[in-house]
Amino acid sequence: xxxxxxxxxxxxxxxxxxxxxxxxxxxxxxxxxxxxxxxxxxxxxxxxxxxxxxxxxxxxxxxxxxxxxxxxxxxxxxxxxxxxxxxxxxxxxxxxxxxxxxxxxxxxxxxxxxxxxxxxxxxxxxxxxxxxxxxxxxxxxxxxxxxxxxxxxxxxxxxxxxxxxxxxxxxxxxxxxxxxxxxxxxxxxxxxxxxxxxxxxxxxxxxxxxxxxxxxxxxxxxxxxxxxxxxxxxxxxxxxxxxxxxx
Amino acid sequence: xxxxxxxxxxxxxxxxxxxxxxxxxxxxxxxxxxxxxxxxxxxxxxxxxxxxxxxxxxxxxxxxxxxxxxxxxxxxxxxxxxxxxxxxxxxxxxxxxxxxxxxxxxxxxxxxxxxxxxxxxxxxxxxxxxxxxxxxxxxxxxxxxxxxxxxxxxxxxxxxxxxxxxxxxxxxxxxxxxxxxxxxxxxxxxxxxxxxxxxxxxxxxxxxxxxxxxxxxxxxxxxxxxxxxxxxxxxxxxxxxxxxxxxxxxxxxxxxxxxxxxxxxxxxxxxxxxxxxxxxxxxxxxxxxxxxxxxxxxxxxxxxxxxxxxxxxxxxxxxxxxxxxxxxxxxxxxxxxxxxxxxxxxxxxxxxxxxxxxxxxxxxxxxxxxxxxxxxxxxxxxxxxxxxxxxxxxxxxxxxxxxxxxxxxxxxxxxxxxxxxxxxxxxxxxxxxxxxxxxxxxxxxxxxxxxxxxxxxxxxxxxxxxxxxxxxxxxxxxxxxxxxxxxxxxxxxxxxxxxxxxxxxxxxxxxxxxxxxxxxxxxxxxxxxxxxxxxxxxxxxxxxxxxxxxxxxxxxxxxxxxxxxxxxxxxxxxxxxxxxxxxxxxxxxxxxxxxxxxxxxxxxxxxx
Ligand SMILES: Cc1cc2nc3c(=O)[nH]c(=O)nc-3n(C[C@H](O)[C@H](O)[C@H](O)COP(=O)(O)OP(=O)(O)OC[C@H]3O[C@@H](n4cnc5c(N)ncnc54)[C@H](O)[C@@H]3O)c2cc1C
Ligand code: SF4
Ligand code: SF4
Ligand code: FES
Numbered sequence: 001x002x003x004x005x006x007x008x009x010x011x012x013x014x015x016x017x018x019x020x021x022x023x024x025x026x027x028x029x030x031x032x033x034x035x036x037x038x039x040x041x042x043x044x045x046x047x048x049x050x051x052x053x054x055x056x057x058x059x060x061x062x063x064x065x066x067x068x069x070x071x072x073x074x075x076x077x078x079x080x081x082x083x084x085x086x087x088x089x090x091x092x093x094x095x096x097x098x099x100x101x102x103x104x105x106x107x108x109x110x111x112x113x114x115x116x117x118x119x120x121x122x123x124x125x126x127x128x129x130x131x132x133x134x135x136x137x138x139x140x141x142x143x144x145x146x147x148x149x150x151x152x153x154x155x156x157x158x159x160x161x162x163x164x165x166x167x168x169x170x171x172x173x174x175x176x177x178x179x180x181x182x183x184x185x186x187x188x189x190x191x192x193x194x195x196x197x198x199x200x201x202x203x204x205x206x207x208x209x210x211x212x213x214x215x216x217x218x219x220x221x222x223x224x225x226x227x228x229x230x231x232x233x234x235x236x237x238x239x240x241x242x243x244x245x246x247x
Numbered sequence: 248x249x250x251x252x253x254x255x256x257x258x259x260x261x262x263x264x265x266x267x268x269x270x271x272x273x274x275x276x277x278x279x280x281x282x283x284x285x286x287x288x289x290x291x292x293x294x295x296x297x298x299x300x301x302x303x304x305x306x307x308x309x310x311x312x313x314x315x316x317x318x319x320x321x322x323x324x325x326x327x328x329x330x331x332x333x334x335x336x337x338x339x340x341x342x343x344x345x346x347x348x349x350x351x352x353x354x355x356x357x358x359x360x361x362x363x364x365x366x367x368x369x370x371x372x373x374x375x376x377x378x379x380x381x382x383x384x385x386x387x388x389x390x391x392x393x394x395x396x397x398x399x400x401x402x403x404x405x406x407x408x409x410x411x412x413x414x415x416x417x418x419x420x421x422x423x424x425x426x427x428x429x430x431x432x433x434x435x436x437x438x439x440x441x442x443x444x445x446x447x448x449x450x451x452x453x454x455x456x457x458x459x460x461x462x463x464x465x466x467x468x469x470x471x472x473x474x475x476x477x478x479x480x481x482x483x484x485x486x487x488x489x490x491x492x493x494x495x496x497x498x499x500x501x502x503x504x505x506x507x508x509x510x511x512x513x514x515x516x517x518x519x520x521x522x523x524x525x526x527x528x529x530x531x532x533x534x535x536x537x538x539x540x541x542x543x544x545x546x547x548x549x550x551x552x553x554x555x556x557x558x559x560x561x562x563x564x565x566x567x568x569x570x571x572x573x574x575x576x577x578x579x580x581x582x583x584x585x586x587x588x589x590x591x592x593x594x595x596x597x598x599x600x601x602x603x604x605x606x607x608x609x610x611x612x613x614x615x616x617x618x619x620x621x622x623x624x625x626x627x628x629x630x631x632x633x634x635x636x637x638x639x640x641x642x643x644x645x646x647x648x649x650x651x652x653x654x655x656x657x658x659x660x661x662x663x664x665x666x667x668x669x670x671x672x673x674x675x676x677x678x679x680x681x682x683x684x685x686x687x688x689x690x691x692x693x694x695x696x697x698x699x700x701x702x703x704x705x706x707x708x709x710x711x712x713x714x715x716x717x718x719x720x721x722x723x724x725x726x727x728x729x730x731x732x733x734x735x736x737x738x739x740x741x742x743x744x745x746x747x748x749x750x751x752x753x754x755x756x757x758x759x760x761x762x763x764x765x766x767x768x769x770x771x772x773x774x775x776x777x778x779x780x781x782x783x784x785x786x787x788x789x790x791x792x793x794x795x796x797x798x799x800x801x802x803x804x805x806x807x808x809x810x811x812x813x814x815x816x817x818x819x820x821x822x823x824x825x826x827x828x829x830x831x832x833x834x835x836x837x838x839x840x841x842x843x844x845x846x847x848x849x850x851x852x853x854x855x
Binding site: 012026027028029030033039040044045046047048049050051052053054055056057058059073075096097098100102103104107110111115116118121127128129130131132135138139142143145146178181182183184 | 287288289290291292293295296346349350351352354355356357359360361362379380382385386389393394396397404427456457458489490491492493496497602605606609610611722723724725728766767768769771772773774775776778
């Protein structure tokens, strides 16, 4: 049994810094376990978000040794413990306290996107028929647990702070899920170009690299949306074709 | 205490899981002002973790299914202690609620002809669970959330209700603290809907999160509402057992629904050895028949792994006790074996159970398409809760409604898998609708300033106490751990009178400690302080569960008494109802179960 050093950022909107804690690491522990142990042993007021402890709720996002990850899905045995472990809050959002950041901007941003608007039910029983192939694409996007790790690493938000102009990869995924929903009749293409800043994305794929759900954000969501924008604005025939076939 | 931030709503909803969001959408659809409060961020409530599916007799996969069969299955699973009216409404209305979700954007897995696909689950006669792989809860909460944010509902996230406020007999609002700054807020409302979920945090090994401290149960109880069926706590048969830090995390029943089997350390499939009499006719008598059932053969009967949860959990415990467990104190759950039947088993498992695959791979380093999992029982669900009217979901306190896991009645002595998500939709919607109607009739109630001052003082006490508290006194986490240890060992799957009595003594001692507990730090996002405030709730529900457990001197459903291992005819006829006496003591009463109507009796007989 060895003690490991954890340097955890403590502070609030006025500032702060890393503070060192030592705690025992046992078999199978994840970073969140260590944080909880420290909280119970020596820092009762250490602020941290979590709910499921199983990578399902997207609450426990943080930067571990400088990488954006879920604390509950990062096993300590996968980290070089001799050097100690650093844990910082996500940098793209204002810090509230310790590891907790203010992510309200994400909620406000989602609200701006046109909601699901289904076509009139057309099956005899007053519902719809949907083929499995048409669900698969969208189901990939619907796996999103809203951890906002992709938002955290996207340079448009993180370095350029274009929160007013660009909705970020999470909401590109959300918009793609709506656009490709087989029942949806809405269109978010104009807004993607004019209000949601899809042009700012230069396909660095940093978002895809950190997504804990393995969603191919750039390839499967953003690039197809960019194509739709291009069609809508520069290729009217293709646009019509897409409208008719809903692809 | 001057200047408390105050909000006025017609309907105030406490909780943003499936039940709270359903209630909010329906109440706001009725044209009243609706506010929702939740402890975490929106979209993070427990509902997000549900895996297997939502039960609704849509008969998309097997046309023999109907609300009547669903009703009969639910009653049998609950050992006839259920509220029959609720079981009937639930079975009748669940299909419409599921279709409504689809119209709000949920995208369920499909049948070949493009309908919503349904899967098998324990205790359900026909394939009945609409699902999305094994992340059905995520699909459900996201759909409700994304629909709800466009319905003119106000959300107050990371805000916790500390106490309900009454005006005379009726409920008039809630006193809360928000996490961010630790400020207090007052919500005034014509009706309050509690949708706060369960109390698995009263146990050490649990699939539940920090939120599940029995807040709604306790808020209601303190406000004069009755609790019922508190002795019935579901221990899910399959939680992870290793590594230690993930002990308790759920392994969905969907694994068994897809053909997974349970084996002991001798490699024996032990579930065939113990099939209860009342399920014998519905259970496969060969391994082959069981397999065919999971693959949709309509003439096959279900494998014994899909018997009700209480039974499977006890069979697993017995294997472990007899020394036939796995190395880390569980048994084996094997889905990899289906490669004997399916050529593309590996891909099939990954498609059907993606998050289980992920969970074991990431947290235990195990590939479930190759190796068996180690599993054991984990505290999962509270059947007991706030005693409500079957139609309206109102408690005995006027204006106080409850829905979802914190309410009781539908599940009786044991809940069937998948019946919770449907419960949330059906009774969440009903609670929202009736709360809106109730609120419309009310005029705003005056709330006394003194009362608010007193509540603020009470909430701040743990912080104020810190400087003067003895340095060696137990902190909030230590008290919580002690409670969890005791409940786990003394009021767990197998119960005994003297052990439960001993647990009560421990709870009394912990109550005294909690009354003097001190928390370190300031008011901003301080989990130590919040944990201190939650202790009262945990202690209340733990005491209720223990007292009810002592009162019910028989074994039924999830409640197993080693000293009374059989069912008793006398206890078959009663529910145990708990209320707070004028002196503050916990009172228990045995109340006759709600009688079945003639039609309900006939349905049960037909589907025996
Ligand atoms: C891992 C897991 C898997 C499951 N799988 C299934 C399944 O496949 N099928 C099925 O039918 N059921 C399943 N269940 C059960 C089901 O998910 C839950 O019973 C159900 O989601 C509870 O929903 P709810 O709306 O009642 O409460 P929750 O979704 O738990 O929501 C409770 C809400 O109340 C809020 N709250 C609590 N206390 C307070 C307070 N004091 N102040 C303010 N807000 C408060 C919380 O913040 C939260 O928003 C599963 C449960 C778990 C844990
Ligand atoms: S690919 Fe686009 S959205 Fe993703 S991180 Fe790079 S710039 Fe941001
Ligand atoms: S897309 Fe992936 S990284 Fe982004 S919020 Fe969703 S789950 Fe997280
Ligand atoms: S706690 Fe839910 S994702 Fe980590």
